[in-house]
Structures are given as structure tokens and as C-alpha cells.
Amino acid sequence: MSFFKPFALERFFAKHEFSARYLLCSSDCESFPVRELLAMDEGSIDRLLDMRLGYTETRGAPSLREAIAGHYAGLGPEGVFVHSGAEEAILNLYLAALKPGDRVVVNYPCYQSLAEIPRSLGCEVVPWELRQVEDGPGGPRWRLDPDELPALSGGKATMIVLNAPNNPTGALPTRDEFEAVVAYARRTGAILFVDEVYRRLERDRSARLPSACEAYENGVALDVLSKHSGLAGLRIGWLASRRTDLLDAVAVVKDYNSICSSAPSELLAEIAIRNLEPIAARNRAICARNLALLDGFFERRPEFARWTPPAAGSVAFPRLSDGSDAEELAERLVAESGVLLLPGAYYDYDRSYFRLGFGRANLPEALARLEAWLDGR
Ligand SMILES: Cc1ncc(COP(=O)(O)O)c(C=O)c1O
Structure with missing residues (x-):
């Protein structure tokens, strides 16, 4: 089994x-x-051809982490941890942060691994359901109600997991709703893990939310080049957080799976990040x-x-x-x-x-x- x-x-x-x-x-x-990506950065063809194909650093090449950190207000490269896709980052974060019996509130419906991995780890996974509402800002939409959090978490959740924008519904909390989620997580000490892989694809640019790592000292953001950038084949994703102790725990896990990301992918990812x-x-x-x-x-x-x-x-x-x-x-x-x-x-x-x-x-x-x-x- x-x-x-x-x-x-x-x-x-x-x-x-x-x-x-x-x-x-x-x-x-x-x-x-690849040709088009390389054309975005002068000198990159030679850098790629001359690159030595040894292991890279577990948390990602320093220049790549620095470039990623530049996209978050108030975050340095020590707050970025590069992974082989978002999928590896989800697994490693959960393995590092959760233990059997922990309560984890996860929005539903969602990408299966966000709920399935904590369940497999023996956590108590509590679904937080997205509902279709007819009225409210911007007309009909899928909505998560932050007022449901106290009943779902009971103040005990180790982690609250949000995928915003959401797969599969395309739901995006309003700024007020997001702030209410952050406030609840802060009040109860929960980690707020936000899967942000569809961020930057807002229909209305002004609706873009701050990243979890910007909004909350105990927040962890997940992003990847697969979705907004169309570069899934690079398999480069990352966690971003001010909780460097948590990222240290993730490093322990990463040594047991991919150890580090692919060197050519990191180089190509850095070009993409600079042209995000x-x-x-x-x-x-x-x-x-x-x-x-x-x-x-x-x-x-x-x-x-x-x-x-x-x-x-x-x-x-x-x-x-x-x-x-x-x-x-x-x-x-x-x-x-x-x-x-x-x-x-x-x-x-x-x-x-x-x-x-x-x-x-x-x-x-x-x-x-x-x-x-x-x-x-
Ligand atoms: C919400 C969400 N998170 C994570 C992932 C995993 O991304 P990747 O395949 O780039 O690792 C996906 C992929 O569909 C997704 O939809």
C-alpha cells in the first residue's frame, strides 16, 4: 500500500x-x-554553454534567490528556498512543519496535494469550503468566508492553507477578506501557507493581494514558474517566508529528496525572474x-x-x-x-x-x- x-x-x-x-x-x-528566453538576457547563451553541471546549492543559486527576493517587499534571499516545482515545495514544507494530529484548515475544492499530504501525515484536515455568491464586490464570485475560521480551526490549527487565486474556481479573496484571514492566523499563532502559483494573473490588476510572506511574519508563500510564466518544464518553484527557522527545517527534508534543483533550470529561471x-x-x-x-x-x-x-x-x-x-x-x-x-x-x-x-x-x-x-x- x-x-x-x-x-x-x-x-x-x-x-x-x-x-x-x-x-x-x-x-x-x-x-x-528556450531560444526566446535566452534572447531576453544578453550573454546568457555563453553562460549556459559554459556552465558546469555539478550539484547546486540546496536552497537555490544565491543569484536566483536574490532575484526572487526582489519581487517581495521586505524579503531578503535568506527568505527564499528554491525547489523542483511547486509540488516538491508543498511536500517539503508539510514534512517540515506538521506532525500527526495537527489540525490543518485547507480551502476546498483545491489542488489535491494541499489536502492529501497532511491527511497522509496523520493530520486532522478540516475543509474550508468555497461557495458561490451572487452579490458582493464585482458581482457573482466564488468566496471563502473568513468568519468560518474560528469554528473550523477552534483556535488550534497549526496551519491554515489557502490557494489564492484558487485552482479550480479562480476565486480571489478581497483585500479585506485576506486581511481578516491574516488577523485570525496571527491571533491564534497559525502558520498561513498561501499557494500563490496563480498570482500575477488577476483580471483586475488592482485586486492583486500582497504575498503571504509580506503580509504576515508567520506566512509562507509558494510560487512557481509553471503557471503565470508558462515554464513548467523548468520545474523551478520556491517558498518565500520570513520564518527562516521553518526554511531551515525544510532544508533537512530536501536532503532526503531532490537535494538541489537542476543547474541549467536555475540559470534559465533566473532569466525568467528578471523578466517576470x-x-x-x-x-x-x-x-x-x-x-x-x-x-x-x-x-x-x-x-x-x-x-x-x-x-x-x-x-x-x-x-x-x-x-x-x-x-x-x-x-x-x-x-x-x-x-x-x-x-x-x-x-x-x-x-x-x-x-x-x-x-x-x-x-x-x-x-x-x-x-x-x-x-x-
Ligand atoms: C494550486 C497548485 N499548486 C501547485 C501546483 C504544482 O505546480 P508544479 O506542477 O509547477 O509543481 C499546481 C499545479 O497544477 C497547482 O495548481
Whole structure:
């Protein structure tokens, strides 16, 4: 028996990701070639060619950590810990910070590892449910209610885990809501772990939240180049926190898995970090164009599905209007038209929901294929 339950979503992608023609549910934004990345930084081709391929530093190359720290107010390189993707960072943080019996409040629905790893470690995982609300700032949205925290945590949670912007709903707390979460965590001494891998993809730039490592002395932020930057193949993510004692504990864990990240990836990541704004801006523009198309799609197709529009990120979580099983639909759709949707069942959620991804350049074609298939069925 494995220590972990299988990662349902990753197994679904393993089955379809490299055979489906149109990925209409990817969470990562549009990628681009190494050549283009190298062109962003003069002299980088020679640096790459001359690089020696030994081990790198466990916490990441100092210059990379410094470049990352530059994106957070009040954080130095000692507050940055580079990992092989966000996924490794999640595992290492949980292994370093939690013990069996700890209470962990985790927003739901969410990316499976955020809840599954603490559960496997023997923690008491308490779901904090996102709900769809019709009114409030900006109209209908998915919302987490900070007023539920006292009942869920009982003042005892070791850690509160938030994925903001959220995968799969695209939810983003307002600044007041975020501050209320920080205030509660501070009052009870909980670590606030915020998975920020979709940060920088806000529909409205002014809605961007401060990072957890800026907002709270006991906050830990997670980011990665996979989503806003479309560079998932680099496998470079990081934890950012002022809790350097916690990062020291993470270092103990990291010695037992990847030891350090890939040297060429670190060099390429540093170029991306130095050009983070233009890279993320390009993907924000792709998302904005695609969101306008999706708005039109949902207006034209109320009999098919309805959505609560995402506030940020590159994914949304609509529901089939007839309440049927999205997995049946997804399997037929991919077999007959090559378009892939991700069923909500993979989030342990109501089966009539499904995930859409809108960070890819070929969304217009994928959506046209979906509409043609809907017309023909
Ligand atoms: C919320 C969230 N966190 C972490 C990850 C893991 O990111 P990576 O695959 O780059 O390690 C993902 C990937 O989909 C995600 O959606």
C-alpha cells in the first residue's frame, strides 16, 4: 500500500495530456522556447554553454534567490528556498512543519496535494469550503468566508492553507477578506501557507493581494514558474517566508529528496525572474482575450453549462446545466473531438462540475471544436 492516495488529477492528465489535440483544461499558461528566453538576457547563451553541471546549492543559486527576493517587499534571499516545482515545495514544507494530529484548515475544492499530504501525515484536515455568491464586490464570485475560521480551526490549527487565486474556481479573496484571514492566523499563532502559483494573473490588476510572506511574519508563500510564466518544464518553484527557522527545517527534508534543483533550470529561471513582469503580462493578455470568448460562450450556451466567472488565475469551474456527470461527457468529448475537459470528480467535488483552462493561445480553436461538437450531438 502506498503512503499516499493516488493523485487523481495527475493520473487523468497522464492518460490524456499528450494525446488529446486541444487541452481546454490546462492550468499552465502558454509556454515558449528556450531560444526566446535566452534572447531576453544578453550573454546568457555563453553562460549556459559554459556552465558546469555539478550539484547546486540546496536552497537555490544565491543569484536566483536574490532575484526572487526582489519581487517581495521586505524579503531578503535568506527568505527564499528554491525547489523542483511547486509540488516538491508543498511536500517539503508539510514534512517540515506538521506532525500527526495537527489540525490543518485547507480551502476546498483545491489542488489535491494541499489536502492529501497532511491527511497522509496523520493530520486532522478540516475543509474550508468555497461557495458561490451572487452579490458582493464585482458581482457573482466564488468566496471563502473568513468568519468560518474560528469554528473550523477552534483556535488550534497549526496551519491554515489557502490557494489564492484558487485552482479550480479562480476565486480571489478581497483585500479585506485576506486581511481578516491574516488577523485570525496571527491571533491564534497559525502558520498561513498561501499557494500563490496563480498570482500575477488577476483580471483586475488592482485586486492583486500582497504575498503571504509580506503580509504576515508567520506566512509562507509558494510560487512557481509553471503557471503565470508558462515554464513548467523548468520545474523551478520556491517558498518565500520570513520564518527562516521553518526554511531551515525544510532544508533537512530536501536532503532526503531532490537535494538541489537542476543547474541549467536555475540559470534559465533566473532569466525568467528578471523578466517576470513582461512574461506574466503576455500571459495575462492571452487570458483576457480567452475570458472574453468564454463570456460569450456561456452567454450563448446556458443549456450546456453555467459559470461563476473567475476573478484571477487561468482556470474556471463551470457546472453542466442538466446536472449530469462531467466525466462521462469529458470521455466522449475527447474521444470524438479531441477536446479535453477536466471533470470535477477529480477534485472530490460534485460530478457535474468541470475545470476549464484559459491560459493557452489555441483556446479559440479548442472552443470552436467544443461548440461544433455540441451542435452535432
Ligand atoms: C494550486 C497548485 N499548486 C501547485 C501546483 C504544482 O505546480 P508544479 O506542477 O509547477 O509543481 C499546481 C499545479 O497544477 C497547482 O495548481
